[in-house]
Amino acid sequence: MNTPTDxxxxxxxxxxxxxxxxxxxDIWTxxxxxxxxxxxxxxxxxALRRQITGHTRHDHFTLVTAHPAGEGAPIGFGYGFRCSPAYWFGLTLLSTISSPVTTVDTLAGLCELAVLPAWQGRGVGSTIHHALVxxxxxxxxxxxxxxxxxxPEQRLYRRLGYHYAGPYQPAPDAPVLDLLLLYQGC
Known part of the structure:
Protein backbone atom coordinates (compact mmCIF):
# COMPACT_ATOMS: atom_id res chain seq x y z
CA MET A 1 0.00 0.00 0.00
CA ASN A 2 1.28 3.47 -0.86
CA THR A 3 0.64 5.91 1.96
CA PRO A 4 0.58 9.55 0.90
CA THR A 5 3.79 11.12 2.19
CA ASP A 6 1.85 13.70 4.20
CA ASP A 26 -16.16 15.41 15.35
CA ILE A 27 -14.49 13.99 12.24
CA TRP A 28 -17.59 12.01 11.30
CA THR A 29 -19.86 15.03 11.83
CA ALA A 47 -25.99 7.14 17.16
CA LEU A 48 -22.35 6.96 16.05
CA ARG A 49 -21.16 7.11 19.68
CA ARG A 50 -23.49 4.25 20.64
CA GLN A 51 -22.44 2.26 17.59
CA ILE A 52 -18.71 2.63 18.22
CA THR A 53 -19.09 1.88 21.93
CA GLY A 54 -21.03 -1.30 21.12
CA HIS A 55 -18.63 -2.41 18.41
CA THR A 56 -15.53 -2.09 20.61
CA ARG A 57 -16.73 -5.26 22.36
CA HIS A 58 -16.10 -7.40 19.27
CA ASP A 59 -13.02 -9.56 18.94
CA HIS A 60 -10.46 -8.11 16.55
CA PHE A 61 -11.98 -4.61 16.76
CA THR A 62 -9.58 -2.31 14.92
CA LEU A 63 -9.51 1.46 14.45
CA VAL A 64 -7.14 3.13 11.98
CA THR A 65 -6.56 6.87 12.22
CA ALA A 66 -4.76 9.10 9.72
CA HIS A 67 -2.73 12.07 10.94
CA PRO A 68 -0.77 14.77 9.15
CA ALA A 69 2.85 13.58 8.86
CA GLY A 70 4.50 13.64 12.23
CA GLU A 71 2.12 14.63 14.98
CA GLY A 72 -1.29 16.18 15.09
CA ALA A 73 -4.90 15.32 15.63
CA PRO A 74 -6.50 12.69 13.39
CA ILE A 75 -7.93 13.94 10.11
CA GLY A 76 -9.69 10.69 9.24
CA PHE A 77 -10.52 7.26 10.56
CA GLY A 78 -12.01 3.91 9.73
CA TYR A 79 -12.95 1.01 11.92
CA GLY A 80 -14.28 -2.51 11.73
CA PHE A 81 -13.96 -5.98 13.16
CA ARG A 82 -13.86 -9.61 12.12
CA CYS A 83 -17.16 -11.44 12.29
CA SER A 84 -19.07 -14.34 10.79
CA PRO A 85 -21.20 -13.86 7.69
CA ALA A 86 -24.26 -14.89 9.74
CA TYR A 87 -23.57 -12.06 12.21
CA TRP A 88 -22.82 -9.43 9.55
CA PHE A 89 -25.63 -10.19 7.12
CA GLY A 90 -28.21 -11.70 9.48
CA LEU A 91 -29.75 -15.09 8.82
CA THR A 92 -32.52 -13.76 6.57
CA LEU A 93 -30.21 -11.87 4.23
CA LEU A 94 -27.50 -14.55 4.34
CA SER A 95 -29.74 -17.00 2.46
CA THR A 96 -30.30 -14.49 -0.38
CA ILE A 97 -26.64 -13.73 -1.10
CA SER A 98 -25.23 -15.68 -4.02
CA SER A 99 -21.55 -15.42 -3.21
CA PRO A 100 -18.87 -17.67 -1.73
CA VAL A 101 -18.63 -15.16 1.16
CA THR A 102 -21.55 -16.95 2.83
CA THR A 103 -19.39 -20.03 3.47
CA VAL A 104 -16.28 -18.41 4.99
CA ASP A 105 -15.55 -18.44 8.71
CA THR A 106 -14.85 -14.71 9.00
CA LEU A 107 -15.04 -11.52 7.04
CA ALA A 108 -14.06 -7.94 7.77
CA GLY A 109 -17.13 -5.92 8.66
CA LEU A 110 -16.22 -2.29 8.01
CA CYS A 111 -18.41 0.11 9.94
CA GLU A 112 -17.24 3.66 9.35
CA LEU A 113 -14.81 5.55 7.16
CA ALA A 114 -14.71 9.34 7.53
CA VAL A 115 -12.24 12.04 6.46
CA LEU A 116 -12.32 15.74 7.25
CA PRO A 117 -13.54 17.70 4.21
CA ALA A 118 -10.24 19.60 3.79
CA TRP A 119 -8.45 16.26 3.35
CA GLN A 120 -10.98 14.53 1.07
CA GLY A 121 -9.94 13.73 -2.49
CA ARG A 122 -6.28 13.23 -1.51
CA GLY A 123 -6.21 9.46 -1.07
CA VAL A 124 -6.74 9.54 2.70
CA GLY A 125 -9.91 7.43 2.65
CA SER A 126 -8.34 4.82 0.36
CA THR A 127 -5.23 4.69 2.52
CA ILE A 128 -7.23 4.22 5.72
CA HIS A 129 -9.37 1.56 4.04
CA HIS A 130 -6.37 -0.45 2.84
CA ALA A 131 -4.70 -0.30 6.26
CA LEU A 132 -7.90 -1.38 7.99
CA VAL A 133 -8.57 -4.29 5.65
CA PRO A 152 -18.81 10.14 -3.67
CA GLU A 153 -18.44 7.29 -1.17
CA GLN A 154 -20.04 4.84 -3.62
CA ARG A 155 -17.56 5.92 -6.32
CA LEU A 156 -14.70 5.39 -3.83
CA TYR A 157 -15.93 1.91 -2.93
CA ARG A 158 -16.23 0.91 -6.60
CA ARG A 159 -12.66 2.15 -7.21
CA LEU A 160 -11.54 0.00 -4.27
CA GLY A 161 -13.15 -3.05 -5.90
CA TYR A 162 -16.45 -3.39 -4.03
CA HIS A 163 -19.49 -4.86 -5.75
CA TYR A 164 -23.15 -4.43 -4.93
CA ALA A 165 -24.54 -7.54 -3.20
CA GLY A 166 -28.08 -6.36 -2.53
CA PRO A 167 -30.24 -4.16 -0.35
CA TYR A 168 -29.80 -4.33 3.42
CA GLN A 169 -32.39 -3.21 5.95
CA PRO A 170 -31.37 -4.06 9.52
CA ALA A 171 -34.85 -3.45 10.96
CA PRO A 172 -38.33 -2.71 9.56
CA ASP A 173 -38.08 0.98 10.52
CA ALA A 174 -34.44 1.33 9.40
CA PRO A 175 -33.33 2.76 6.05
CA VAL A 176 -32.49 0.45 3.17
CA LEU A 177 -28.75 0.56 2.52
CA ASP A 178 -26.52 -0.93 -0.16
CA LEU A 179 -24.60 -4.02 0.94
CA LEU A 180 -21.19 -4.02 -0.75
CA LEU A 181 -18.63 -6.86 -0.91
CA LEU A 182 -14.92 -6.92 -1.64
CA TYR A 183 -13.00 -10.10 -2.35
CA GLN A 184 -9.26 -9.74 -2.00
CA GLY A 185 -8.19 -13.36 -1.54
CA CYS A 186 -5.95 -15.22 -3.91
Whole structure:
Protein backbone atom coordinates (compact mmCIF):
# COMPACT_ATOMS: atom_id res chain seq x y z
CA MET A 1 0.00 0.00 0.00
CA ASN A 2 1.28 3.47 -0.86
CA THR A 3 0.64 5.91 1.96
CA PRO A 4 0.58 9.55 0.90
CA THR A 5 3.79 11.12 2.19
CA ASP A 6 1.85 13.70 4.20
CA UNK A 7 0.15 11.01 6.36
CA UNK A 8 0.95 8.90 9.36
CA UNK A 9 -1.36 5.98 10.14
CA UNK A 10 -1.99 4.61 13.61
CA UNK A 11 -3.83 1.44 14.58
CA UNK A 12 -5.81 1.33 17.83
CA UNK A 13 -7.76 -1.19 19.86
CA UNK A 14 -10.93 -0.76 21.91
CA UNK A 15 -9.50 1.19 24.89
CA UNK A 16 -7.83 3.86 22.79
CA UNK A 17 -10.95 4.11 20.63
CA UNK A 18 -13.15 4.82 23.65
CA UNK A 19 -10.75 7.57 24.74
CA UNK A 20 -10.93 9.11 21.23
CA UNK A 21 -14.72 9.03 20.92
CA UNK A 22 -15.14 12.84 20.90
CA UNK A 23 -12.51 13.26 18.17
CA UNK A 24 -13.98 10.48 16.03
CA UNK A 25 -17.45 11.97 16.37
CA ASP A 26 -16.16 15.41 15.35
CA ILE A 27 -14.49 13.99 12.24
CA TRP A 28 -17.59 12.01 11.30
CA THR A 29 -19.86 15.03 11.83
CA UNK A 30 -17.65 17.29 9.69
CA UNK A 31 -17.48 14.64 6.94
CA UNK A 32 -21.29 14.41 6.87
CA UNK A 33 -22.09 18.13 7.01
CA UNK A 34 -24.64 18.94 4.33
CA UNK A 35 -25.68 15.30 3.91
CA UNK A 36 -29.22 15.70 5.23
CA UNK A 37 -30.19 12.25 3.97
CA UNK A 38 -27.70 10.71 6.42
CA UNK A 39 -29.35 12.44 9.40
CA UNK A 40 -32.82 11.72 7.99
CA UNK A 41 -31.88 8.03 7.93
CA UNK A 42 -31.13 8.17 11.66
CA UNK A 43 -27.36 8.39 11.44
CA UNK A 44 -26.44 11.06 13.97
CA UNK A 45 -23.42 11.83 16.15
CA UNK A 46 -25.17 10.26 19.17
CA ALA A 47 -25.99 7.14 17.16
CA LEU A 48 -22.35 6.96 16.05
CA ARG A 49 -21.16 7.11 19.68
CA ARG A 50 -23.49 4.25 20.64
CA GLN A 51 -22.44 2.26 17.59
CA ILE A 52 -18.71 2.63 18.22
CA THR A 53 -19.09 1.88 21.93
CA GLY A 54 -21.03 -1.30 21.12
CA HIS A 55 -18.63 -2.41 18.41
CA THR A 56 -15.53 -2.09 20.61
CA ARG A 57 -16.73 -5.26 22.36
CA HIS A 58 -16.10 -7.40 19.27
CA ASP A 59 -13.02 -9.56 18.94
CA HIS A 60 -10.46 -8.11 16.55
CA PHE A 61 -11.98 -4.61 16.76
CA THR A 62 -9.58 -2.31 14.92
CA LEU A 63 -9.51 1.46 14.45
CA VAL A 64 -7.14 3.13 11.98
CA THR A 65 -6.56 6.87 12.22
CA ALA A 66 -4.76 9.10 9.72
CA HIS A 67 -2.73 12.07 10.94
CA PRO A 68 -0.77 14.77 9.15
CA ALA A 69 2.85 13.58 8.86
CA GLY A 70 4.50 13.64 12.23
CA GLU A 71 2.12 14.63 14.98
CA GLY A 72 -1.29 16.18 15.09
CA ALA A 73 -4.90 15.32 15.63
CA PRO A 74 -6.50 12.69 13.39
CA ILE A 75 -7.93 13.94 10.11
CA GLY A 76 -9.69 10.69 9.24
CA PHE A 77 -10.52 7.26 10.56
CA GLY A 78 -12.01 3.91 9.73
CA TYR A 79 -12.95 1.01 11.92
CA GLY A 80 -14.28 -2.51 11.73
CA PHE A 81 -13.96 -5.98 13.16
CA ARG A 82 -13.86 -9.61 12.12
CA CYS A 83 -17.16 -11.44 12.29
CA SER A 84 -19.07 -14.34 10.79
CA PRO A 85 -21.20 -13.86 7.69
CA ALA A 86 -24.26 -14.89 9.74
CA TYR A 87 -23.57 -12.06 12.21
CA TRP A 88 -22.82 -9.43 9.55
CA PHE A 89 -25.63 -10.19 7.12
CA GLY A 90 -28.21 -11.70 9.48
CA LEU A 91 -29.75 -15.09 8.82
CA THR A 92 -32.52 -13.76 6.57
CA LEU A 93 -30.21 -11.87 4.23
CA LEU A 94 -27.50 -14.55 4.34
CA SER A 95 -29.74 -17.00 2.46
CA THR A 96 -30.30 -14.49 -0.38
CA ILE A 97 -26.64 -13.73 -1.10
CA SER A 98 -25.23 -15.68 -4.02
CA SER A 99 -21.55 -15.42 -3.21
CA PRO A 100 -18.87 -17.67 -1.73
CA VAL A 101 -18.63 -15.16 1.16
CA THR A 102 -21.55 -16.95 2.83
CA THR A 103 -19.39 -20.03 3.47
CA VAL A 104 -16.28 -18.41 4.99
CA ASP A 105 -15.55 -18.44 8.71
CA THR A 106 -14.85 -14.71 9.00
CA LEU A 107 -15.04 -11.52 7.04
CA ALA A 108 -14.06 -7.94 7.77
CA GLY A 109 -17.13 -5.92 8.66
CA LEU A 110 -16.22 -2.29 8.01
CA CYS A 111 -18.41 0.11 9.94
CA GLU A 112 -17.24 3.66 9.35
CA LEU A 113 -14.81 5.55 7.16
CA ALA A 114 -14.71 9.34 7.53
CA VAL A 115 -12.24 12.04 6.46
CA LEU A 116 -12.32 15.74 7.25
CA PRO A 117 -13.54 17.70 4.21
CA ALA A 118 -10.24 19.60 3.79
CA TRP A 119 -8.45 16.26 3.35
CA GLN A 120 -10.98 14.53 1.07
CA GLY A 121 -9.94 13.73 -2.49
CA ARG A 122 -6.28 13.23 -1.51
CA GLY A 123 -6.21 9.46 -1.07
CA VAL A 124 -6.74 9.54 2.70
CA GLY A 125 -9.91 7.43 2.65
CA SER A 126 -8.34 4.82 0.36
CA THR A 127 -5.23 4.69 2.52
CA ILE A 128 -7.23 4.22 5.72
CA HIS A 129 -9.37 1.56 4.04
CA HIS A 130 -6.37 -0.45 2.84
CA ALA A 131 -4.70 -0.30 6.26
CA LEU A 132 -7.90 -1.38 7.99
CA VAL A 133 -8.57 -4.29 5.65
CA UNK A 134 -4.93 -5.38 5.94
CA UNK A 135 -5.10 -5.23 9.75
CA UNK A 136 -8.28 -7.34 9.83
CA UNK A 137 -6.61 -9.91 7.54
CA UNK A 138 -9.58 -11.61 5.87
CA UNK A 139 -10.23 -12.56 2.24
CA UNK A 140 -13.60 -10.79 2.25
CA UNK A 141 -14.67 -7.34 3.41
CA UNK A 142 -18.18 -5.95 3.53
CA UNK A 143 -19.71 -2.60 4.30
CA UNK A 144 -22.99 -0.75 4.10
CA UNK A 145 -23.45 2.49 2.19
CA UNK A 146 -26.19 4.97 1.53
CA UNK A 147 -27.77 4.02 -1.82
CA UNK A 148 -26.89 5.89 -4.97
CA UNK A 149 -24.12 5.20 -7.46
CA UNK A 150 -23.49 8.92 -7.89
CA UNK A 151 -22.55 9.42 -4.23
CA PRO A 152 -18.81 10.14 -3.67
CA GLU A 153 -18.44 7.29 -1.17
CA GLN A 154 -20.04 4.84 -3.62
CA ARG A 155 -17.56 5.92 -6.32
CA LEU A 156 -14.70 5.39 -3.83
CA TYR A 157 -15.93 1.91 -2.93
CA ARG A 158 -16.23 0.91 -6.60
CA ARG A 159 -12.66 2.15 -7.21
CA LEU A 160 -11.54 0.00 -4.27
CA GLY A 161 -13.15 -3.05 -5.90
CA TYR A 162 -16.45 -3.39 -4.03
CA HIS A 163 -19.49 -4.86 -5.75
CA TYR A 164 -23.15 -4.43 -4.93
CA ALA A 165 -24.54 -7.54 -3.20
CA GLY A 166 -28.08 -6.36 -2.53
CA PRO A 167 -30.24 -4.16 -0.35
CA TYR A 168 -29.80 -4.33 3.42
CA GLN A 169 -32.39 -3.21 5.95
CA PRO A 170 -31.37 -4.06 9.52
CA ALA A 171 -34.85 -3.45 10.96
CA PRO A 172 -38.33 -2.71 9.56
CA ASP A 173 -38.08 0.98 10.52
CA ALA A 174 -34.44 1.33 9.40
CA PRO A 175 -33.33 2.76 6.05
CA VAL A 176 -32.49 0.45 3.17
CA LEU A 177 -28.75 0.56 2.52
CA ASP A 178 -26.52 -0.93 -0.16
CA LEU A 179 -24.60 -4.02 0.94
CA LEU A 180 -21.19 -4.02 -0.75
CA LEU A 181 -18.63 -6.86 -0.91
CA LEU A 182 -14.92 -6.92 -1.64
CA TYR A 183 -13.00 -10.10 -2.35
CA GLN A 184 -9.26 -9.74 -2.00
CA GLY A 185 -8.19 -13.36 -1.54
CA CYS A 186 -5.95 -15.22 -3.91
Missing amino acids: LTLRTHGPQATTAMLDTLT AAHTGHDDVADAGFTPD DALATDWASLLAMPGEDR
